[in-house]
Amino acid sequence: MNYGVIIPQGWKMDLVGIADPVEAYEAMTHVAQEAEAQGYHSVWLYDHFHTVPEPTQEVTFECWTSMAALARDTKRVRIGQIVTCNSYRNPALLAKMASTVDVLSHGRLDFGIGAGWYEHEYKAYGYDYPDAPERLRMLREALQVILAMWTQEEAHFEGKRYQVRGAINQPKGVQKPHIPILIGGSGEKVTLKLVAQYGDACNLGGDIANIKHKLEVLKNHCETLGRDYNTIRRTAIVDLCAIGETEEAALAKLNANDRANLAELRKVSLIGSPAQIRERLAEYEEAGIQDILIHFVDAATNPDVVRLFAQECMNAR
Numbered sequence: 001m002n003y004g005v006i007i008p009q010g011w012k013m014d015l016v017g018i019a020d021p022v023e024a025y026e027a028m029t030h031v032a033q034e035a036e037a038q039g040y041h042s043v044w045l046y047d048h049f050h051t052v053p054e055p056t057q058e059v060t061f062e063c064w065t066s067m068a069a070l071a072r073d074t075k076r077v078r079i080g081q082i083v084t085c086n087s088y089r090n091p092a093l094l095a096k097m098a099s100t101v102d103v104l105s106h107g108r109l110d111f112g113i114g115a116g117w118y119e120h121e122y123k124a125y126g127y128d129y130p131d132a133p134e135r136l137r138m139l140r141e142a143l144q145v146i147l148a149m150w151t152q153e154e155a156h157f158e159g160k161r162y163q164v165r166g167a168i169n170q171p172k173g174v175q176k177p178h179i180p181i182l183i184g185g186s187g188e189k190v191t192l193k194l195v196a197q198y199g200d201a202c203n204l205g206g207d208i209a210n211i212k213h214k215l216e217v218l219k220n221h222c223e224t225l226g227r228d229y230n231t232i233r234r235t236a237i238v239d240l241c242a243i244g245e246t247e248e249a250a251l252a253k254l255n256a257n258d259r260a261n262l263a264e265l266r267k268v269s270l271i272g273s274p275a276q277i278r279e280r281l282a283e284y285e286e287a288g289i290q291d292i293l294i295h296f297v298d299a300a301t302n303p304d305v306v307r308l309f310a311q312e313c314m315n316a317r
Contacts, residue, residue, distance in 0.1 A: 001285050003314050004042035004293040005035040006082060006237075007070070008300035010060035011048035015300055024059045027300045028066070029073045034303045038310035042078040042110065043070065044293050047085050049121055064089075064097055071105035080110030082203065082237060082293055083184035087116045087127055087135065091142035092164050095149035099173040107174030111146075112203070114184035115139040115191070136190045137161065143181070143198045150178040182235065186210075188217045196221035201233035203293070207267040211236055212287045235291040236284055241270040242297050243277055243309055253297050270294065274312030281313060 008014040008028050018024040032043045047063040050056070063081055070079050079101075084094065094113075102109040115135040116122070122129040130138070141159040148155040148164060155167040173179050182201035185191035195202045195218060202218060204211050215234060222229040240258070244250035250272050251259065258265055270277045284292055296305050 001281070001289065002041035002291040003309075004044055004078075004080075004235075004291060005031065005040050005299070005306060006044045006046065006239075006293055006295040007032050007035075009045050009048075009063070009066065010058055011046050011051050012239075012295065013051055013056070013058060014295075014297070015059050017301065018059065021059050024300075025061065025066075025069075028061065029070060031299045031303050031306060032070050032074055032077070032079075034306045036074050036077040038307055039314065040077060040306075040310065041291065042080055042293070043074070044080045044082040044112070045070070047081050047083065047088065048118065049125060052118060052121075055120060055124065064101070067109075068101050068104055071101050071108070074105075074108075076108075078108045078110055079105055080182065081112040083112035083114040083182065085116035085118075086113055086139045086142045087122065088125075091145040091162055092149055092155070092167050092169075094142075095146040096169050098146075098179055099150065099169055099171060102173035102175060102179050103171055109173070109175070109179050110182055110201070111179045112182040112184055113139070113142070113146075133190075136187070136194075140190075140194060143183075143194065146181070147178065147198065180233075182233070186214045188214070192218045193221045193225075195232060196225050196227050199232060201235055201291075203235045203237055204289075205237045205239070205268065208283050208287050211284070211289065215288050233291060234289050235293060236289045238268070238270050238292060238294045240265065240268075240297060241277075241294045241305075241309070242272075243270065243305055243313070244273065245308075247272045247276060274308070277309070277313050 015024045045063045050060050098111050119129050138161050141162045145157050145162050148157050149169045155164045157164045180200040183195045183199040184203045204214050219229045242250045242253040
């Protein structure tokens with residue numbers, strides 16, 4: 001199984017306490033460089049403009065400009081977004097941005113995209129917030145636009161929501177036949193069908209039972225569409241990892257609300273000593289997950305956790 005680190009970027013309050021924005025960026029990129037040094041497969045950024053779930057004045061770096069910087073701050077590790085909100089950028093422009101970053105990284109980009117969900121952020125930044133079915137229809141067209149931009153000399157697409165008429169995208173990126181597309185979300189009727197139609201990877205969350213069920217749904221869509229299920233990379237997100245030398249040290253990293261809901265949190269998180277976390281990782285692997293993307297609660301202020309996980313959970317398995 002491959003391991004990725006979700007880089008401290010600010011939106012989950014993980015840069016709190018670092019007041020200087022330059023220092024905050026350096027803390028962020030230091031985690032990426034440490035992950036690379038420790039043998040992680042990939043590093044990832046969320047695509048949000050301010051903190052979640054409550055908007056605050058804390059530092060939150062924009063995803064794609066940060067991605068361009070990480071492309072040059074690292075040399076080996078793959079870089080990706082978990083995931084880009086389709087509605088925030090015109091898909092033809094987004095395809096151009098991704099092509100550029102793929103070149104900047106010498107072909108290390110994974111392109112993550114989803115329909116979007118954070119209503120407050122949409123409205124704060126002046127974006128329309130259509131209902132979920134419409135956002136998914138927009139995502140379907142956007143995927144077709146992006147693939148056209150990456151594969152056609154002059155891209156053409158006439159949809160209800162997006163139109164592209166002879167757009168030239170040079171360079172198209174380094175990777176062939178195109179930059180890998182990871183589609184985030186687990187909606188059974190639409191999103192997982194989009195993965196089967198257009199995706200090179202899926203990204204799932206929730207407990208192990210949920211992940212197994214969603215993978216079965218994806219497999220069924222693949223069978224219906226004639227897609228080889230095994231050509232889709234199966235990834236999972238762990239939004240909270242608290243690892244310590246002991247369980248007590250790990251639990252001390254959680255806030256009061258997390259500790260009050262510990263039983264439920266353990267089902268979707270990695271919490272505890274290295275031995276406890278290794279047991280949980282085996283469950284993900286048994287479920288069929290090939291890549292696991294991990295958000296450490298304290299990586300920005302304690303990058304040693306990136307090393308601890310690598311030594312005790314990645315290399316010891």
